[in-house]
Every structure is written in C-alpha cells, then in structure tokens.
Amino acid sequence: MKITINGEERTLQKRQRAVGSEAPAVKLKLKSGEDKVIGMMANKIQLICMLSHEPSDELVEIINANEEKVLSYIVSCVSFDTKNLDDEKCSFDFYNLAMKFGVCVDETLCADSIFLIDKEGMIVYKEIITEENRNFDLEGFKKALDEAVNFKRKGHVHENWMRY
Template sequence: MEVKYKKEVYTLGKRDRKLESEAPAVRVKMIDEQTKVIGMMAPKVQVMITLPCIKSYNNGLHNIINEYASKTIVYIITKSSDDNLTKVKSAYSLDDGFISNDFKDFSLKFGINMSEELFAKSIFVIDKEGIIKYKQIPSNIDKSFDLEEFKEKLSQTVNFKQKGHIHENWMGV
C-alpha cells in the first residue's frame, strides 16, 4: 500500500496486516514510563490509533472512544513532541498510560512504517482473542479518518457474542 505525505509517495513496510489475522504482540513504552505488551489477547477489545502528529486527534475521534470506553482499551501511538502531547492530553483529559511516542517497533510490526522517522496514520481494532477485525489507513497522512465506518466496525466488534465454547471453535467442533 502507498501513502502520500506532502508531495512524496511512500510504500508501507513489508508487513501488511490482514483482517481476520492474528495481531502482533508489541512491547511499547507509554509516556508515563510503563512498558506494556499490546496487540495480543486482552480482556477488552483493543483500539490502536497511530497519529504521526497528535494534533490530528479531534472531537469526533474522542467522542467515539468515549462512547465505547467501558468495553475497549485504546492506545494512541504518535511521534509528537512533549509540548504537543501535553496540550492534547490536557484538552481531552487523556491518560498517560495509554499514549506512547515509542512508535518504531509498533510501526514495523503493524506494517505502517513509511521511513525511519515516519509512519502512516491508522486505526486497528483487535478483538479479545487478538484478531484484527478492522483497519483503516488513509492514503494521505493529512486526510481524516472515516469516523462513521470506524464507529460502525468498532460497535460490531464490541457487541459480538461468541457462540459455544472457545475451545470448540479452535478445534473445529
């Protein structure tokens, strides 16, 4: 996949994460200095949002995240400086334990790296079993997310009811 930034076109990294495939586990240092392993099985649906510039975090995205806050764990990965992080964090009351500017390993494993210092804007929704249920990568870093589509897919993932026992599904019974 190609993503445009300013007047240049970049080809994303080698790893193209497909829907219905297992999400990679990634160790990420949050801005509160905690190190978390994210992306694998979890007690709640995980939402991974990558924003090369945290300033593109907006009310629409924030409202969707808040609507599903009790059923999701949201991680925001950025490369923004501390000044911009502080402004956006305080404007939206975001928790330091879920924001990271440790983006390199994450961008490589999720296949959104464009260069050594640049990665694509993206949203990944990962179900409780660690399966990628939705991804959105705008074709231009400056382009906004399709928030209606994101909200619809997030709602479907959060409200999905597993039938039968999980081990039966794994065994193909």
C-alpha cells in the same frame, strides 16, 4: 502499500496486516512510564491508533466514550498535548509498533492508521490513510467498534441442538 506525504509517494516498510489475521504482540512504553505488551489476546477489545499528528476531537470523543469496554492506545510519532486522554492511553514509542503493523514510513514517521483487535487477538478492522488531507472514516470506525464490542460468541453447534 504506498502513501502520499507532502506530495511525495512513499512506500510503507514491512508487510501489511490483513483483517482476519492475528495481531502481532508489541511492547510499548506508555506516557505514564508503564511498559505494556499489546496486540495479543486480552480481556477487552483493543484499539490501536497510530498518528503523525495530534488526534482529532472526534476521535478522542469516541475513545473516551468506550473506555470501559475498549483498551485504547494512541501512538504518535509527534508529541502532542494529551489533556483529554489518560497517560495510560498515549505513547510516543511508535517505531516498533508501526513496523510490526506495516505502517512505518521511516524512523521518524508512521502512516495514520486505526486497528481494532478482538479479545482473541485477531484484527477485525483496519484503516490506513494513504492520501494527504484525508481523514479517518469515523462513521465506519464507530460501526465496526460497536460490532466488535457487542459481538457475542455462540456455543458449539451440538450445544444448540441439545437444548430442544
């Protein structure tokens, strides 16, 4: 996949992760100093947002509004003021994560992207910004986040017919 940075077309390293595929497990150093393995099965939905800039106020608002239901991680290749986010949600340790998710440009830069991972460790939503001056589709993201949070697993087929 190619993205445009400063008018120059750049190719992302490694292979792309598809919606419906298993998310890779990645060890991440959080701003709080804690080491955390993310991207695999968890007790909550996981949101991984990789940025090459400071997160927008709208994105931070969505993240903070869902903090009880979602494990959110903002991972950036640039330092930014995390005043509206907990240190447990922020990391500047982007390289390995960007490589495993297929959004690494080089050792200093990652493509702006959002990944939603369900409790089973499967990618249920992804968005990668490929053009300059384009923002995330926050409405589409909020809809996918609501669907993932409110998803209820159904029982086996034989359990359904045994009730009648």
